[in-house]
Structure formats: C-alpha cells, structure tokens
Amino acid sequence: MGFKKKVNSIRRKLMHAITKRIGSSYADPKIYAGKKIEINNILIIRPNHRLGNQLLLTPLVQEVINTFPNCKIDLFVKGGVAPIVFQNYPQVNKIIQLPKKPFNELFKYAKEWIFIKRTRYDMVINGDKDSSSGRLLTQLANAPFKLFGDANENVQKQYPDHEHISKSPIYNLRHYLTKLGFPKNESQIPVLDIKLSASEIANGKKILDTIIKNNKKTISIYTNATGDKCYPEDWWETFYARLLKEYPEYNIIEMLPIENISKISFKAPTFYSKDVREMGTIINNTAVFIAADNGVMHLASASLTPTVGFFSVTNLNMYMPYGNASVAIDTNSTNIEDWIASINTILK
Structure with a gap:
C-alpha cells in the first residue's frame, strides 16, 4: 500500500471512530398517535464521487419518490456524475456537489455545509452509515426527522439481504416510517435505474x-x-x-x-x-x-x-x-x- 493510501486509511479509521456514535439519540422517533406527518422536502446525503456509489443511490431516491410522490429531493454528493445519473428524475430539485479534494477548495466546501445548515428540510437520510462526513452532515442538517443509517437489529433479522449497500437504507427508512405511523411497506425494493428514455x-x-x-x-x-x-x-x-x-x-x-x-x-x-x-x-x-x-x-x-x-x-x-x-x-x-x-x- 502506497503512502497516500496509508494516510487515507488511517484518516478514515480515525474519523469513523470519532463519528460512529453520532446520531445514536435519533434511533426511534417519538410521535404522538394521530398526528399527521408532512414530509415534502428531503435531503439525501451520499458524499462519494465514484460512479458505482452514485448509481447505487438510485434505489433509495426511487423509494423516497414512491413513498412521497410530491416531494422535492436535494442530493448531497461529492463531485462525480450525479447530475447525469439523476437527470431524468424530476423530483430531484438540487444536487449539491462537494469538491473531490476539499482541502483544495475550502471556501466551496464550507459554503455547501453552511447551505445544509440553513436550509429547512422535513427529513434527512444518510445513505451510508460508514460515511463520517455523512453522519456529521446529518447531525448538522436542519430537519425534525433524521436517519443516520444505522441498522436496526430486528430489520437485519427479518431481511437477509439487508447488508446490500442499496437496500440497507431503504429497509431502514421503511422501519423508521412505521415509527412515524406510516403503514408497513413490503413492496419490492427498487432496482438501480438511470431512467433511460x-x-x-x-x-x-x-x-x-x-x-x-x-x-x-x-x-x-x-x-x-x-x-x-x-x-x-x-x-x-x-x-x-x-x-x-x-x-x-x-x-x-x-x-x-x-x-x-x-x-x-x-x-x-x-x-x-x-x-x-x-x-x-x-x-x-x-x-x-x-x-x-x-x-x-x-x-x-x-x-x-x-x-x-x-x-x-x-x-x-x-x-x-x-x-x-x-x-x-x-x-x-x-x-x-x-x-x-x-x-x-x-x-x-
């Protein structure tokens, strides 16, 4: 392993150790019975620039659209091809792209984080529980409902395919929504889809x-x-x-x-x-x-x-x-x- 990769590996492990407990207090929302929940503006966070990881996000975006047909979605990603991947998703309102090398563009990096802090969302979803910046951004975001991506033990037992990186956040979202009073969703998990015309x-x-x-x-x-x-x-x-x-x-x-x-x-x-x-x-x-x-x-x-x-x-x-x-x-x-x-x- 080269020196740069070793440094990045150490950095990731250190950040994961620091941030792994972030969001633990948000595990189970407490909602009064009969209270109507309005979820229209949603932020999905997946700060990774690789093609595969942005494609693997498409099932979660489809799940959110299927659940909230009139919603508007902001995607928070890192560089990459997200605008191309999601160009045929009219519900995707804004794609916020972090620079691939944040230390080279600190002003832009800080500007986007401030935007997240100042924007009012109804729900924030971290698309990768192992992303340290994803967990930090979810904590920072201004929203009453937050999913940090941590797997629920009962969900893991119920769905053997829960480990899949595309399916896990969907199962977690479905479980979370039942806590808010939404009916249980047992429909088929969406597949990856760039919606070719x-x-x-x-x-x-x-x-x-x-x-x-x-x-x-x-x-x-x-x-x-x-x-x-x-x-x-x-x-x-x-x-x-x-x-x-x-x-x-x-x-x-x-x-x-x-x-x-x-x-x-x-x-x-x-x-x-x-x-x-x-x-x-x-x-x-x-x-x-x-x-x-x-x-x-x-x-x-x-x-x-x-x-x-x-x-x-x-x-x-x-x-x-x-x-x-x-x-x-x-x-x-x-x-x-x-x-x-x-x-x-x-x-x-």
Whole structure:
C-alpha cells in the first residue's frame, strides 16, 4: 500500500471512530398517535464521487419518490456524475456537489455545509452509515426527522439481504416510517435505474448496429476493474474463448475503459464512450453484460440489463447486481462451468 493510501486509511479509521456514535439519540422517533406527518422536502446525503456509489443511490431516491410522490429531493454528493445519473428524475430539485479534494477548495466546501445548515428540510437520510462526513452532515442538517443509517437489529433479522449497500437504507427508512405511523411497506425494493428514455435507447441501438452489423443478439463484456478486483489477462482470455465456443449464435463485444486497454488483446469488436448515459444505452441493447465488480457493472445494472458480476475480493452481499435476472458469482468458490450455467439461466 502506497503512502497516500496509508494516510487515507488511517484518516478514515480515525474519523469513523470519532463519528460512529453520532446520531445514536435519533434511533426511534417519538410521535404522538394521530398526528399527521408532512414530509415534502428531503435531503439525501451520499458524499462519494465514484460512479458505482452514485448509481447505487438510485434505489433509495426511487423509494423516497414512491413513498412521497410530491416531494422535492436535494442530493448531497461529492463531485462525480450525479447530475447525469439523476437527470431524468424530476423530483430531484438540487444536487449539491462537494469538491473531490476539499482541502483544495475550502471556501466551496464550507459554503455547501453552511447551505445544509440553513436550509429547512422535513427529513434527512444518510445513505451510508460508514460515511463520517455523512453522519456529521446529518447531525448538522436542519430537519425534525433524521436517519443516520444505522441498522436496526430486528430489520437485519427479518431481511437477509439487508447488508446490500442499496437496500440497507431503504429497509431502514421503511422501519423508521412505521415509527412515524406510516403503514408497513413490503413492496419490492427498487432496482438501480438511470431512467433511460426511449429516444436514448433508440440511439444506443443505432450505435450498436454500427459495431455488429448483423441481426444476432449481443453479449457485452468489460474486462477492466480497479486494483485487486481486476482479473488478469489469462483469466479473461480463457473465459472469452469459452464464451465464443458456448454462444456462436451471439455477437460478443467489449466495452473499453478510459485507459483504452483490453484484457483480451482487442480480439472482440469494441466500443468506447466518455458519456455515461450513452454507455448505458448501448448496454441496454445487449442481451447480457458481464464484468468484474466495478462502477461499469453497476451502470449495466442501472441500464436495466441482465448483469453477471464476478467477485473475488469485495463483499458480494454488499455490492452484487440484483433485479433484471442479474446474478453475482464468487469466483473463489466456483469454476467456469458454474459461470456458464449462470449465463445460461439468463440467455437460454
């Protein structure tokens, strides 16, 4: 681990130790029976700039909209692509973006915190219980109802999938609302969704047609990932060869990362885009998307495409793709025959 990463790791641990008790007094709201609760202006906090984490926030935003259809939502994030991710969410009123490097823009950083303090909200939701700044901001915010993200023991026992980073804040919100007198919500948890429009999807089809130039269905793969999540070239070469053998009736194309690298030496037709929504529209027009755990895997899931996610180092239960017939595979305890069987459940 490099010096910078060590410093950041120590900083995160220290801040977590300092802030972990913040919000403990807000666990169970006390509301008089029969009192009508008006919740219209809501702040959701998720100060993380990574693509995957901002996509993983979309189910919570949908849950809030489903629960309070006339609400206005402010999102407090850190840099990143949130304006692009949520551009088709009319209920998202304002996206407050912290700079990615706050010490380089202290004035802007302080200005946004002051805005949160001065704005009157009905409810504030911290989207990540392990975020120290998220907990501090939730404490600072001006609102009668606050969810710091801490898991309720009864909720954890009732829902085995509570550990998922997208589902946990939704289960917590539902539990909290029953304390306020709202009826218990047992509906299906929303999936990741960037709400691609019909015209966007049609444009993605046009782009895909210029790549494949035939009427066969298409399998898309993404061979890159960050750090230890990235599988080596020989792993992808073996897997790609097996895909060619198993699915001759399908096209196989590779999405390239910004670094313009390929773990299969560019053997498949490729596509590349810096536009997150355009990437999603192309993926939406494919039969299945296959990748290791990374932000683009979550983009495929948020494009409502069946997604196969490979996991080797990160917590599968926290980050697995779900919905749309998606599957998550622990490659430490499975083999290539298992992976093909999982893909067959989607394609065949």
